[in-house]
Each structure stands twice: as structure tokens, then as C-alpha cells.
Amino acid sequence: MAANSSDRENHTKQPPLPSPLRFSKFYQSNMRILVTGGAGFIGSHLVDRLMENEKNEVIVADNYFTGSKDNLKKWIGHPRFELIRHDVTESLMIEVDQIYHLACPASPIFYKYNPVKTIKTNVIGTLNMLGLAKRVGARILLTSTSEVYGDPLEHPQPESYWGNVNPIGVRSCYDEGSVSLRL
Ligand SMILES: O=C(O)[C@H]1O[C@H](OP(=O)(O)OP(=O)(O)OC[C@H]2O[C@@H](n3ccc(=O)[nH]c3=O)[C@H](O)[C@@H]2O)[C@H](O)[C@@H](O)[C@@H]1O
Incomplete structure (x- = not known):
């Protein structure tokens, strides 16, 4: 049977609503x-800021390719902090409200060391994080530098710039x- 027009309009499946528990007193606090x-340069500073808020529980997942536990040593053992050795190219099942996705080699010497692995981290790693966000109804922020625009012909680059x-x-x-993830 042919799909009617409203089926076609609604073909984009909406992500699941967050669990009602999310709005309970426990989750709000x-x-x-x-x-x-989170063990990298920007990630560890972000963790410092997030940990300042006593209502936050912070979980870092990092494979230590370029980051270090040293960057997080002041939080190791803190009851609101958890550190997991994890490679984002593998799936991660975890209940969270927000995801800051920063795992990627950032410096040319590191991302050129194993280009195939870099592509996997960018593409599979981010798809895994988007999948996790969708499953648990979490908000996700993906970061990257404007270097992903290559050698841009426009400055600054608007969102519409290819x-x-x-x-x-x-x-x-x-x-x-990185740029493929903006699709
Ligand atoms: O400006 C940018 O382009 C970069 O800024 C930050 O990178 P930065 O903090 O400067 O770099 P690092 O100190 O190397 O941090 C990257 C972190 O990701 C981790 N990582 C790297 C690769 C990987 O496969 N998995 C993984 O967890 C590293 O161990 C490290 O802790 C972000 O983490 C990058 O995602 C972003 O691409």
C-alpha cells in the first residue's frame, strides 16, 4: 500500500523522550x-568547570592516546567523578543527561600517525556517541576546530560554508x- 502524505512528512523518527525520572528531584540535583x-587539554579544563557545580556528576571516557590521567588527578577518587579507559570507536552503554564529545587526536602529528584510526574515531566514535544520546535522550555537544574547513576561502566561515x-x-x-559529521 502506498504511504500517504502524512506518513511521508512524519518519516523522520523523533528521538525517545527522556525518562520521567529525569525530572524527579534526584535527577535535577x-x-x-x-x-x-576529558583527559585532554580542553577536556580536562571543561571537567574542572563542570565539577565546580555540586549538582554535576562527571564521567570521563578517554583512551589516553594524547591525554593523561595527570590532567584529572585532582578529581580521581572524588565521589562525583568517574574515569573510564574507553575507546569511543567501541560502543558505550551508560545513563547520562549530557554528552560533551571531545575525543579525537587534535594535533597533526597525532591525527596523521594512523589516518584510518583517526577516521574511525571521528566517524564511528561520533556515531556511537550520537546513538547513545538518542537512546538515553541526552543532549550532545560535538566540538571541533575550524581546521575542518581545510584552507577556507571565506573568513569567518558561516554555518552554510562547505x-x-x-x-x-x-x-x-x-x-x-570531522566535516562528515555535520550532515
Ligand atoms: O581544537 C580541536 O580541534 C580539538 O580540541 C580538543 O582537543 P585538545 O584538548 O586540544 O587535544 P588533546 O589534549 O589531544 O585532547 C584530546 C583527547 O581525546 C582523547 N582521545 C583521542 C583519540 C581517541 O581515539 N580517543 C580519545 O579518547 C585523548 O587521549 C585526549 O585526552 C578536542 O578534544 C578535540 O576533539 C578537538 O578536535
Whole structure:
């Protein structure tokens, strides 16, 4: 049977609503936040800010490729903090309210070290985090630098700008991987 027009209009499945427990007193006073790449430079500073709020519980997932536990040593053992050695290319089942997705080698020497792995981290890692956000109804923030636009012909780059990336260049594993996630 042919789909009617309202079926077609509604073909985009909405994400599930957050559990009603999310609005209970317990959850309001305990926002569970996942920071991937939280052992890195930007991630660990973000963790410091998030931990300042006593209502936050912070979980860091990091494979320590470029980050270090040292960056988080002041929080290790804190009751509102948890550190997991985890590679985002593997799925992660965890109940959280917010996700800051920062796990990716950022510096050229690291992201060019193993370009295929960099693409997997960018694409599979981010799809895993988007899937997690969808399953648990969490809000997600994906970060990256304007380097993903390659060698841009416009400054500053508006949201509508497609970028000027060399798809076969040595940086493409980072640029193309990150930019594909904006689809
Ligand atoms: O400006 C940017 O482009 C970058 O800014 C930050 O990166 P930054 O803090 O400067 O870099 P690092 O100190 O290397 O932090 C990256 C973190 O991700 C972790 N990581 C890296 C790769 C990986 O596969 N998994 C993973 O957990 C590293 O161990 C590290 O802790 C973000 O973490 C990057 O996602 C972003 O691409």
C-alpha cells in the first residue's frame, strides 16, 4: 500500500523522550555528564568547570592516546567523578543527561600517525556517541576546530560554508572525518 502524505512528512523518527525520572528531584540535583576526551587539554579544563557545580556528576571516557590521567588527578577518587579507559570507536552503554564529545587526536602529528584510526574515531566514535544520546535522550555537544574547513576561502566561515578541503591530502583523515559529521 502506498504511504500517504502524512506518513511521508512524519518519516523522520523523533528521538525517545527522556525518562520521567529525569525530572524527579534526584535527577535535577544530579546531572550526569559524559565528557569523551576529558583527559585532554580542553577536556580536562571543561571537567574542572563542570565539577565546580555540586549538582554535576562527571564521567570521563578517554583512551589516553594524547591525554593523561595527570590532567584529572585532582578529581580521581572524588565521589562525583568517574574515569573510564574507553575507546569511543567501541560502543558505550551508560545513563547520562549530557554528552560533551571531545575525543579525537587534535594535533597533526597525532591525527596523521594512523589516518584510518583517526577516521574511525571521528566517524564511528561520533556515531556511537550520537546513538547513545538518542537512546538515553541526552543532549550532545560535538566540538571541533575550524581546521575542518581545510584552507577556507571565506573568513569567518558561516554555518552554510562547505569548506575547501583537499580530500586526498595528508590532513583529510581529520578534516573529512570531522566535516562528515555535520550532515
Ligand atoms: O581544537 C580541536 O580541534 C580539538 O580540541 C580538543 O582537543 P585538545 O584538548 O586540544 O587535544 P588533546 O589534549 O589531544 O585532547 C584530546 C583527547 O581525546 C582523547 N582521545 C583521542 C583519540 C581517541 O581515539 N580517543 C580519545 O579518547 C585523548 O587521549 C585526549 O585526552 C578536542 O578534544 C578535540 O576533539 C578537538 O578536535
